[in-house]
Structure formats: C-alpha cells, structure tokens
Amino acid sequence: MGYSQEPRKLRVVLIDDEELVRAGLTLVLATEPDIEVVGEAGDGQSGLEIVAGLQPDVVVMDIRMPTMDGVAATKILTSEGFNLNGAGAIPVLILTTFNDEQAVHAALRAGASGFLLKNSAPKILAAAIRALSKGAGWLDPNVTKGLLEEFSSRPEPLIPKAPKSSGLTEREMEVLTAIANGMNNSQIAEKLFLSEATVKTHVHRILMKLGVTDRSQAVSAAFRWGLVRSDDR
Template sequence: MIRVIVADDQPLVRSGLAMLLDAADDVEIVGEAADGQEAVTGAQQLQPDIVVMDVRMPVMDGVEATRRITADGFSRNPDAPVKVLVLTTYHVDHTVHEALRAGASGFLLKDTAPADLLAATRAVAAGDAWLQPAVARDLLAEFAARPDPRAPDAGLLARLTPREREVLVLVAQGRTNVEIAESLFVGEVTVKTHVGRIFMKLELRDRVHAVITAYEHGIVVPRKA
C-alpha cells in the first residue's frame, strides 16, 4: 500500500486529489495539508511514502517543504525515505526547477489526467522519476543551461565504468529498468545493480536526480523541438 499525504492550499483541489488517489486499491491517503509547514509536520509524524505537494502555498512554499522533507535524517527509515511529487499549474514554472533541485522525485501539471496522477504516484513510490512529458524538454534544457554548483563534479563522473555511463544515458532518456535490460541484452537484476552503483558513486538520491546530473554535465543533450 502506498501511503500518501496531499498538500495543497485550495480545499477543493486538495480533496479532489485525495479522492482520486484514495480510490485506487494500492493507495491510502493518510493525511492532508493546507500549506508547506503542515506538509512537513504531517510527513514527520506520519512518515508516508509520498507527499503530493503543490509548489505554491502560503506559510511555507512547496520548495522549502520539499527541501526539509528530503533532507538527511528526516525519514525514520533511511532505506524508505519520504518522497515528494510536486504539482504546478504552470507549464513554465521556475519553482518546479527549484523543487527538483531541492529533492523532489518528479512533477505533474495540475491539469493532468487522473490516470497520469496515479501512474506518477506509483512510479515515484517505486523509485522511478516522473517528469511531465509536456514540459520535460524545456525543463531539462534549463538544467543543462544552468548547472547547479553543488552538482556532482567531473571527478565523480569519472568513477563510472563505460557500462554505468551507458546505463546513465538510458536512465536520462526515461527508460525503465526493463527497457534498459532489453536494450543492453542483460537481465533486469544487472541493470538494478548498475543503477544502484551509479547512485552510490555520484551520491544521488534517486532516478530524477540522475537525469538532472546527466543533463547538467552534457552526458545527454536536450532534444530540440
């Protein structure tokens, strides 16, 4: 069961999101929050699998709430950290860029189809990245154009073996472990091992941050429209 907190300052939106997710057999809504501070407090107390987080909220915005929730030591079980899936109304929103840097595992537009909301929740719970296809290209181009000074340096990238670098490229292209295994003619367990080593060597939290790192360092180049 995927345990979820929904954080949004608009009661109707918050309730609607909660109802959509709670209707799924494998999702349980364990709490709701009307601002970022409530989201942080609720996540600290309830330790859900995911916080579905609006980025624009009063008291504390979704970016700062995400930063606190994904900080080291916040989750009581380091092997199962609380993850954040951020929501935004706007196709071009710098706060999404900031939220992903702050530790979010993916993002969705609020006008997305209900099926995509559920798919994104399941993907993030499984440790995958979820970048809304409609705006992912522009967002990744932004990461490529403005690398984070705190991003892994070239020295860390040099630790990757040629195979691990190949896997990182495929991860950055949005491939699942199954798809990577089929592409490289290896087993899925082997791919999981490679991905785990990439995370360890580059000191990454999850797949979405592996994607960001690949674009920031030019390992993958954003596609042109």
C-alpha cells in the same frame, strides 16, 4: 484455513493550500485500489510535521502555499537530516497549475522526484505516484519538452564541475562521480557512508536533473557537459 493478506497500499500525504483541491485529489485516488491518502496539510510547514509522523510512501506537494511554499518544504523533506527511519528520502511529486522553467528548476533543485501539472488525467497522477514509490522519477510531458529545449540550447561545453549549472547538490556530484567510476549502489553506499536506499534516491534525482533515463546516459551527459572530468575517475 489460511487467509490471504491484502497487498499493502501506497500511503500518500497531500500538501496543498486549497481544501477543495485536496478533497478532489482524495476522491480521485480513492478509486485506485493500491493507493490511499493517509494525511493532508494546507501549507509546507504543517505538511512537514504530518509527513514526519506518518512516514508515507509519496508526498504530493503544491508549489505556491502560505507559511512555507512547496519548494522550501521539499528541500527540507528530501534532506538527509529529515530521514527519520533510515529508509531513504520520501519522494515528492510536485503537482501544480504552473508550467514555467523557474518552478521546474526550483522543484528539481530542491529534490523533487517528479513534476506534474494539475490538468493531468487522474490515471496519470496515480501512475506518477506508483513510479515514485518504486524509486523512479516522473516529469509531465510538457515539462520534459521544455527541459529538452533548454538543454539543447546550452552552449558546449558547460563550465567544468559547476553543480549550479545542473542543479546537482554536492552529495549528488559525489554520487555521479562514483557512478562514472563504475561503482554500483552498494559500493557507493560504502564509500560515502550512506545507506543503499539513500544512494538509490540520489541516483534517481541525478537522472531527473540531467534529463536522462539510465546510469550510462548520466555518465555520458556528465562528461559531455563537464560535470565530471577524466581526472575525477
């Protein structure tokens, strides 16, 4: 008689300097049948060590912490050099009490895949974790409103080929240019000597940083804002 195997749970590491917050999040996520907290840390530095050892599906990260803050830890965690198993960067969900533009921009520039405020409902946290595990991004509605207001207030056009204006890294600019040339993830991986999983991670970060939902919108925004020009194609 065969036995049905239980679905694999999403493995999450919590990095927050407040022990009570970590305990609360652990209790909240314990009610979700498909999510389990496998590790936790009180600062970015120790968090990196735990993540390297456990290789979770998603990291939930606070911003303001001692020793190493969440932005610095996220930048290291999402770098290609930290990719230990070749499966692509581990997505980071920034969970914080602070909703300010500087924090949002710093987190997104560092490579975070999502940004959620701590006053969000527990089910929203679980939904965000599931989204990131599938390679999607997540922005708190209040954060999204601020980003849209900022983009709408920007003068047209932006400075051509200026990654600092969009928060895109050089590698993300290369991926965006390849997308503008009509390449799929497999073709981009071959061209840039990356794994498809890594390309997928870059694509989702590009969508997040540009405030768009799909590749066609990313290309349109890139040309409209001068991030990619017709002679790049």
